[in-house]
Amino acid sequence: MEAPRALFAAAALIASGCFAADPFEETLDPVLPSRGAVVSEHPLATKAGLLVLDAGGNAADAAVATALALAVVYPQAGNLGGGGFALWVPRRGEPETIDFREMAPGKTEVARYLDEQGEVVAERSLVTPLAVGVPGSPLGLYQLYTRHGSGEFSFLKLCEPAIRLAEEGFAVDAWLARTLRRKSVRTLLSRDPGSRELFYPDGEALSEGDRLVQPALARTLSFLGLRGPRGFYEGPVALALLADLADADERFGAPAGATLMTSEDLSGYAAKVRPALRGVFRGHEVIGMGPPSSGGVALLQVLGILEGLPLDSARRNVREQISLGLVERPRVRAMGRIAADGEEETQLDWEGLDARQLHWWIEAMRRAFADRAVHLGDPDHHAVPVESLLSPEWIAERRVSIGSRADLGVAAWVEPPGDESTETTHLSVLDSDGNAVSLTTTLNGSFGSGIYVDQGGFLLNNELDDFSIQAGTPNMYGLVGAAANQLGPGKRPLSSMCPVVVRNQRGDVAMVLGAPGGPRIITAVTQVILRVLAYDQPLIDAIRAPRLHQQWRPESTRFERGWDERLIRDLETLHGQPVVEPTAAVFGSVQAIRVGLDGSVEAVSDPRRGGAAGYEGGDPEKPALVPD
Numbered sequence: 001m002e003a004p005r006a007l008f009a010a011a012a013l014i015a016s017g018c019f020a021a022d023p024f025e026e027t028l029d030p031v032l033p034s035r036g037a038v039v040s041e042h043p044l045a046t047k048a049g050l051l052v053l054d055a056g057g058n059a060a061d062a063a064v065a066t067a068l069a070l071a072v073v074y075p076q077a078g079n080l081g082g083g084g085f086a087l088w089v090p091r092r093g094e095p096e097t098i099d100f101r102e103m104a105p106g107k108t109e110v111a112r113y114l115d116e117q118g119e120v121v122a123e124r125s126l127v128t129p130l131a132v133g134v135p136g137s138p139l140g141l142y143q144l145y146t147r148h149g150s151g152e153f154s155f156l157k158l159c160e161p162a163i164r165l166a167e168e169g170f171a172v173d174a175w176l177a178r179t180l181r182r183k184s185v186r187t188l189l190s191r192d193p194g195s196r197e198l199f200y201p202d203g204e205a206l207s208e209g210d211r212l213v214q215p216a217l218a219r220t221l222s223f224l225g226l227r228g229p230r231g232f233y234e235g236p237v238a239l240a241l242l243a244d245l246a247d248a249d250e251r252f253g254a255p256a257g258a259t260l261m262t263s264e265d266l267s268g269y270a271a272k273v274r275p276a277l278r279g280v281f282r283g284h285e286v287i288g289m290g291p292p293s294s295g296g297v298a299l300l301q302v303l304g305i306l307e308g309l310p311l312d313s314a315r316r317n318v319r320e321q322i323s324l325g326l327v328e329r330p331r332v333r334a335m336g337r338i339a340a341d342g343e344e345e346t347q348l349d350w351e352g353l354d355a356r357q358l359h360w361w362i363e364a365m366r367r368a369f370a371d372r373a374v375h376l377g378d379p380d381h382h383a384v385p386v387e388s389l390l391s392p393e394w395i396a397e398r399r400v401s402i403g404s405r406a407d408l409g410v411a412a413w414v415e416p417p418g419d420e421s422t423e424t425t426h427l428s429v430l431d432s433d434g435n436a437v438s439l440t441t442t443l444n445g446s447f448g449s450g451i452y453v454d455q456g457g458f459l460l461n462n463e464l465d466d467f468s469i470q471a472g473t474p475n476m477y478g479l480v481g482a483a484a485n486q487l488g489p490g491k492r493p494l495s496s497m498c499p500v501v502v503r504n505q506r507g508d509v510a511m512v513l514g515a516p517g518g519p520r521i522i523t524a525v526t527q528v529i530l531r532v533l534a535y536d537q538p539l540i541d542a543i544r545a546p547r548l549h550q551q552w553r554p555e556s557t558r559f560e561r562g563w564d565e566r567l568i569r570d571l572e573t574l575h576g577q578p579v580v581e582p583t584a585a586v587f588g589s590v591q592a593i594r595v596g597l598d599g600s601v602e603a604v605s606d607p608r609r610g611g612a613a614g615y616e617g618g619d620p621e622k623p624a625l626v627p628d
Helices: 010-016 043-054 059-073 137-148 155-168 174-181 183-190 193-199 215-227 235-251 263-267 295-307 311-323 355-375 392-400 520-534 539-544 565-575
Strands: 037-040 083-089 096-100 272-274 277-281 284-288 423-430 436-444 500-503 509-514 591-595 601-605 612-615
Touching (some): 037 059, 043 059, 043 155, 043 423, 043 612, 059 155, 059 215, 059 423, 059 436, 083 284, 096 137, 137 155, 137 436, 155 215, 183 193, 215 235, 235 263, 277 520, 284 295, 295 392, 311 355, 355 520, 355 565, 423 509, 423 591, 423 601, 436 500, 436 509, 509 520, 520 539, 539 591, 539 601
Antiparallel strands (some): 037 423, 083 096, 083 436, 096 272, 277 284, 423 436, 591 601, 601 612
């Protein structure tokens, strides 16, 4: 094996403060970005962020405005009734993460989720009030504003674009219209009278071009802007939230009991400032989110394992074999169509990948997700062994354990004797001073629990399904968990959200990215970073390339459409990898910004969904078309 370019020990050591000197400490004058940029999953939300940048706001200001606008125009996942994570990386200085993940109410009991035989009743953690965690988004966005905003704007000013969109309405786009036509979504939203009336007026789903006006949400946003978090967690909005949970409980036969969530749960909610995880890959500093997000740990584990494998020589060998005519060049199609030029699916330049390298990718992911299932949870309630999981010894052990065949029985890290132990949305923002925000929020499932707060104008999450209600019982994404992520009062469920910022060797921001997609968030973000930093692909090609996904359980690896069938066949026959035939489903929706060494800026919204990128001083680009 080739020696790694940089010691991946930095992943744990920088995070724990054990480094004598930070290798990315300011040593050179920064190269400022040529312009700011915003990328999100809706062009109107991107526009809200751009307006703030144009008015002199920084990345934190623009991220808050963008996220609040998403709560209006992207109801599938944009939210006030959910939670998430924000990663702030200044031009120079220490990065910081804000954990505004939802919390289980204080009266939460596992027994409420079980039937008389002690088996989990799946519906209860998905669509009833038992699914709903105390929302964190309002307080988390407010903390991002107060801790890192420019100070040039009031919080109400940052709420104004969202208030205007809610009051005046906006035209439903093709993506929302298509989602509302799905039978499963109609069933979910029709259970609640308020959401049924909003999205299915006169019994018909909103169509593309229909105007969606949300006066109740406008009032809530105004309360929030004027009063800060108290405008949400106390007073009329809080009372409306609790009343609608009680009504929903009656509709479902009172599995929760009318007082499961209380006013004390709401007023006592706290967002947590936590240290960022920091590692090294290909001479770049990779900065991510620690627990209760599993994204940062899993990402750094996968990159650490692959850093020491001979990717470059394997890539050269493939190219040489193709040039000599010994093997045929694989055919790989880009995902999606681009509305700006009407381009159909196109052939991607092949970057020297073969089944052997994909086997390495899959086995690295398998090992990371095995550790995720056993060890990751809320760090305030469980001693998460982050340093051990990211230690150079464990990363090296994982790396050398990868053979030529799939290891389906791979186990998680074992504590040595005597030691102590699908619906999300992402936005990325860069300002012209070189500050960056990577921010992911979620309702968990599409439209969350479907429970709509009539007087508040927002949907509530079904985030408590992300807990391990019973060890070994998979959640809605097929993920299994253990005691580390056990459901309990006041706990935050484990998440796959993976906001990331990458710095170059000068210490300047080089990439800002993240994605929605449940556990596929981690593998989607990992593959984009790999393709850009290890395979030298342009950002747009790295995002449009087809993806694969492996999460330990189930054992099979899944693929998007676009992969060459010969590669998938070789994974089966040469490496023993169980695979699922490529699917029309998409794996994540990466929203990314890349900054060149010369300060040039490229912003890309994944064509798998209807998002849009935009640059300071301009309008958002046209979004991707809805696939046929």
